[in-house]
Amino acid sequence: ASAQSVFGLDFLGEHRTAGNARSHALGLSSFAVPDTGTALTANAATLSNLDRLTFSVFEALGFATVHSGGLSARENRFELPAVMVGVPLRKGLVLGVGYRTRFEGKGDFSFERRIEDSPSAFESFQHRGSLFSVPFALSWAPTGWASVAGEYQLERGAISDDVSSLFHDAAFSTVESKRSRTFSGTSLAFSALVRVVPRVYLGATYNTSIDYSVTETFTFTRAQFDSSAAFNLSLPASYGAGAGIGVVGRWWLTGYYWQRGAPGSSGFPQLAGSLESERLVAVGVERRGLASGPFFRRIPFRFGFYEDRWHLELPAGRPVKSRFLTLGTGWNLPGGPGAIDLSLEIGQIGSAADNGVDERVVRLGVGISASEAWSKRPAQH
DSSP, rough: TOOOOOOGOOOSSSOOOOOHHHHHHHOOGGGGGGOOTTTEEEEEEEGOOOOSSSEEEEEEEEEEEEETTTTTEEEEEEEOOEEEEEEEEEEEEEEEEEEEEEEOOOOTTEEOHHEEEEEHTEEEEEEEEEEEEOOOOEEOSSSSSEEEEEEEEEEEEEEEEEEEEEESSSSSEEEEEEEEEEEEEEEEHHHHEEEEEETTTHHHHHHOEEEEEEEEEESSSSSOOOOEEEEEEEEOOOOEEEEEEEETTTEEEEEEEEEEEOOOOOOGGGGOOOOOOOEEEEEEEEEOOOOSSSSSHHSSSEEEEEEEEEEEEEEEEEEEEEEEEEEEEEEEEETTTEEEEEEEEEEEEEEEESSSEEEEEEEEEEEEEEOOOOOOOOOOO
C-alpha cells in the first residue's frame, strides 16, 4: 500500500520512553529530575523519594496525517494508558509495579486502493501493533544524595496485518488474509540518580537485551492454507544518561541521551541491511511553580525538543527520524496530595524526500498522580 505509514514494514514500532506528562512536556529530557509527586517517573531511581502510597496514570492521544507521493491518509492512535503504583516499604525504600507501552505500532491504520485489470473493487490493508512492559521496580536511597533502582520487566505484545479484497463481480467472494505475531520475553533495567551539588543532578540507566520468543500465524479465507511458525528476536541492550541543572531561581535546564545498538532481522528478512542503532537526544526547560501566589505564578511552564533516530532505515542507508517540539504545564489537585499534568507534542516522523513517506503528528498527554498516607492502624479492642 503506497500510502501506508513507516510502520507498514511490520517491525516493532516506535520506542516509547518511560515517564508521565511532565516528562513529555520537557521533550523526554527529565531523566535526571527528582519528581516526588508521581510514581510514573522517567527514572525508577526517583521512586525512593515517595513517602506515600502513590498511584499515577498517563494517557497519550495521537493524531497524524500520512503523506506518500501525492497521496495522504489520516490516522488516530489511542495508546493504552501507562500506570504505576509506588508502595513505600520504609523510608527510602519503595516498590513500584505498573504497565507501560514499550513499542507503539500504528493502530487501526488502513489504506484502500484499486487493483488494476482485476474484478476487485478495492484492497484494504490494516496494521495493528503494540508491545508493552510490566515493570517490577525496587528503588532505594542509601544516602540523602543518591538513589538506585532495579527493574524486572515482563515484555509482551502482538502485531498483525490484515488484507481484505472485495470484488465487483458477484461471482467472487471477499478474500481475507491475516498475519499475526505474538511476542513474549523478559529484561532487566538498572538506574541511578545522584545530586552532585544542591542544584545539579545526574542520572544513568542500563537496560539489558530483550530476547523475544515469537509465534507467527497465517490465517486465510480458506482454512486449508493456514500455517504457523516460531522464531526468536533479540533487541540489544540500551543505555542512557541525563542531567538536571537549576540555572537560576525557578528555571531548570534538562538533557538526556539514550542509545540502543542495531537489532538483528530475525523474522523480518526484508529488513536485512536496513537496521541501525537507535538514538534519542532530548533537551528541556522548566520554570517551576511557586507554592503560593497568583495562579499563573503557581503553575509550571515546560518546553522541550527531542530527536529520535529509529533503528529502521527506509530505504537502506536512509535513517527514519522523528523530531518534536513539546510544551506543557500542570497544577496540584485540590483538597490533597497529587497533581494533574498536561503535555503537547508537535512534530514529524520520517521524511518524504528521504524515506518516501512522512507523518505529521500531534500528541496530547494527560497525567494524574494521587497519593495518601499509608501506615498501620492501631488494633481495635
